[in-house]
Amino acid sequence: MQWLVRARDDLRVWNTIERFEPGDELAEIRVTGSTRKKHPELPETSRIRVISYRRAGFKTRTLVASLLDPKLYPAREVAELYHERWELELAYDEIKTQTLDRREAIRSPSPDRVRQEILGLMIAYNLVRREMEGMALKLELPANRISFQATLMMMRDLFYWAEVASPGKLPLMLAQMRLKLETFVLPPRRQRRYPRVTKMRVGKYGLTKERKTQGS
Numbered sequence: 167m168q169w170l171v172r173a174r175d176d177l178r179v180w181n182t183i184e185r186f187e188p189g190d191e192l193a194e195i196r197v198t199g200s201t202r203k204k205h206p207e208l209p210e211t212s213r214i215r216v217i218s219y220r221r222a223g224f225k226t227r228t229l230v231a232s233l234l235d236p237k238l239y240p241a242r243e244v245a246e247l248y249h250e251r252w253e254l255e256l257a258y259d260e261i262k263t264q265t266l267d268r269r270e271a272i273r274s275p276s277p278d279r280v281r282q283e284i285l286g287l288m289i290a291y292n293l294v295r296r297e298m299e300g301m302a303l304k305l306e307l308p309a310n311r312i313s314f315q316a317t318l319m320m321m322r323d324l325f326y327w328a329e330v331a332s333p334g335k336l337p338l339m340l341a342q343m344r345l346k347l348e349t350f351v352l353p354p355r356r357q358r359r360y361p362r363v364t365k366m367r368v369g370k371y372g373l374t375k376e377r378k379t380q381g382s
Contacts, residue, residue: 170231170248173216180214180230189218190241192234219245253310260314261291294318301347316350 180193193216197208215234219241220226229248233239265287274280298312305311320343328336 168232170229170233170244170251172248173228173230175225175228180216182216183213186236187241190236191216215239215244217241217244260318261287264315264318265291265294294321297321297344297347301344305348305351307351311352311354312347313350313352317347320347 180195182191182193184192186192193214194211195214196211202208202210213234215231215236217229217231218226219229229245231239231244233244272280272283274283294314294317295309298314298317299309301312301317302309324339324343327339331339
């Protein structure tokens with residue numbers, strides 16, 4: 167299992183072993199005594215990958231990862247991967263909110279049937295994703311530019327009508343669905359331009375005139 171996390175700005179508890187390129191190094195970190203007490207099988211030290219980079223408009227960030235091979239895991243790709251981490255949360259939303267229509271309870275009463283129901287859900291989800299990938303390749307766009315919701319709704323309609331259609335009409339129905347899907351291309355993902363900050367909390371009595379003046 168691999169992992170990738172962001173290091174605190176004021177944290178540097180590792181020793182550099184090898185520098186691959188500027189901002190990319192192999193390091194060694196000491197495993198804390200409390201951690202080794204819980205997991206005695208762990209070694210006293212562990213090797214990590216430390217990647218520092220800077221995006222336009224932001225300060226330098228440092229990532230710590232278990233991806234030690236710089237050829238297999240280039241630093242630039244690792245940094246880009248970190249900023250795609252929220253895609254997993256979007257996938258959960260697509261499954262629970264859109265695919266299941268917010269009916270999140272598993273209906274099956276036995277463990278075997280629960281596994282079968284989850285497997286069926288995953289197959290359906292990946293069929294939609296496969297169609298999105300094909301459309302993205304055709305239009306030469308990233309896969310996240312294709313609407314999951316539109317693809318899901320069109321594929322549902324296709325399966326509904328396929329039950330009463332003759333087998334010879336299915337290729338035409340599929341082609342028509344894909345033609346409609348081309349009109350549901352999403353705009354590029356928004357890039358955050360402002361850093362996240364903690365907003366000032368206001369009590370139920372609001373701000374005094376003096377604080378309002380200072381804030382302006």
